[in-house]
């Protein structure tokens with residue numbers, strides 16, 4: 001590239017994803033023969049359910065791997081609609097279900113369909129960094145909803161009202177990085193506030209199914225017009241399959257279909273065939289969730305005693321967001337040293353929160369129980 005190379009403002013506004021940098025450093029260390037406990041990755045270590053893999057193998061053996069309809073295979077859209085009736089008691093017509101290339105593509109399609117350039121969209125902070133980046137890349141303006149530890153990092157209606165002029169609101173539950181689950185009555189309240197302000201409500205429900213002793217509600221229970229985004233990545237351990245879905249209001253279906261046709265034609269066929277088998281694996285996936293629950297207990301028992309307190313009871317997803325302020329005001333350097341000296345990889349908070357992230361670290365407990373036990377042992381020796 002030469003100095004005169006033109007780079008768009010949009011591309012320059014997109015921040016690097018520090019978690020990916022830590023992943024690369026951890027992988028390099030492991031390749032060099034060092035032992036690394038990988039707690040930086042936001043993905044399950046377990047494989048996809050057996051029935052999912054078998055379905056994909058059968059489809060592959062058949063040989064033809066075609067495009068599908070831009071909105072997804074009708075059978076999968078119908079199966080997803082049935083999931084809403086069975087799990088939440090909400091009637092969703094299959095026509096309002098859109099299959100996407102992971103939830104990541106869902107955000108792009110939803111933002112493009114809902115907002116014009118310059119629109120201001122409220123997103124949680126701390127929060128999943130790609131919200132900000134995707135909004136920047138589309139010339140939209142992320143407006144942080146600054147979440148407070150005192151509120152368990154849950155968004156409130158007051159924060160939405162205080163955010164100034166908005167064109168839309170996005171929330172997630174269970175949340176990344178805090179693990180916070182928004183209680184059903186609070187979610188109802190957020191939906192009502194957003195509706196009263198006349199704004200579209202986008203609900204990222206990608207960690208649904210992964211909660212520990214608390215109920216998770218879908219925004220569709222309170223607002224039939226909510227745009228709900230979900231994915232097979234986390235609960236079904238299918239990150240690399242790149243398949244997710246949205247439920248959208250009827251008026252958005254055709255605009256999203258036109259966008260999807262032109263942007264990527266369709267989500268991958270093999271992954272859609274495989275995903276069709278996923279909903280029938282609830283028992284196996286429930287056992288994996290129980291494993292995360294055990295890991296979570298191990299960390300919640302140990303970390304506060306090591307000075308990594310204020311993890312607050314993360315009641316969903318597979319993350320603990322620890323305040324490391326007692327040790328450092330530079331969580332990025334802290335994570336680098338923790339990787340080099342203790343062999344534990346975790347993600348610095350700046351990814352999730354440009355304001356307060358410098359004294360936070362996210363630990364993922366989506367790995368094995370043995371990894372969590374060993375991480376605690378190493379951290380005790382390192383911090384002790």
Ligand SMILES: Cc1ncc(COP(=O)(O)O)c(C=O)c1O
Nearest residue numbers: 042102103104128176206231233
């Ligand atoms: C809150 C949240 N939403 C969305 C995603 C993107 O997931 P995918 O594109 O694999 O569905 C992630 C991934 O870590 C996430 O943490």
